[in-house]
Amino acid sequence: MELTLTVNGRARRVQVEDRCTLLDCLRETLRLTGTRAGCEHGVCGTCTVLLDGEPVRSCLVLAAQAEGSAVTTIEGVAPAPGELSVVQDAFCEAHGMQCGYCTPGMVLTAEALLAGNPAPTREEIVEAISGNLCRCTGYGQIVEAVELAAVRLRSANTRPAAARMEPAK
Template identity: 70%
Template sequence: MKTNLTVNGQQVQIDVEPRVTLLDALRDELGLKGTHAGCEHGVCGACTVEIDGEAVRSCLILGVQCDGTEVTTIEGVAPAPGEMDIIQDSFCATHGLQCGYCTPGMILAAKTLLAKNRDPSDEEIREAISGNICRCTGYGQIVEAVRLAARRLRESNAAAVEAGQ
């Protein structure tokens, strides 16, 4: 079936069978390998992407169900090739990643949270990432990364307002 999506800001049309998950369509049809296949049962969160601004497990939704939606994968988070988004940089600065397998999903879960709440409590951060499993960090550094990203985003917005932007 022909399916029209906006993926990372670019309109694309893919031809997928009705049984193909969004995860497989992103990886196999569009070559976006940053979205990881983990459990493929919606438990681990490694496949988290944003659909119309909401964090969604791409292994649980069919590609054809996403017709007409806007999908953001980890490849679409950075402002430009070779650069890192504030959230990505915060994960690096706080060692909020180790093996990196869960990191794309964690970053997209954090991105969704911070788009709605620029000053989340640690409890709100833990709730936002609760659907994503990390086997390496123990979550403390991930919470720290999201907290740092929130502060940096607030400060960058304040600087932009002061500059008249």
């Protein structure tokens, strides 16, 4: 089937099998490989992308279901090539990662959290990222990264990347 997907603000026409997941479409068809497969049954959150600003598991969404929505992947988070969003920069500053495999999903989840809640408590951060597994870090430095990003966003009077992603019209 032929679809038009809005990915990171650009309209993309794709030809995929009906059964193709959004994850496979992003990775294999559009070659946006920053979105990664973890369990492929909706548990680990590795493949998280934002659909109209909300985190979803792209392994559980068919590509066809994303038509008409704004899809944000990790490639759409930085303000410009070679730059980092405030959240991405905070993940680097706090070393909120090790192998990097869960990181795109974690960053997008954090972007979505901070778009709706500029001053989350530690418990709210833990709750927000609890659907994203990480096997390297034990989450401590990830929580610290989100806390740091929240402080920096507030003090810089800057909106998180997810807030820039308006739903597709």
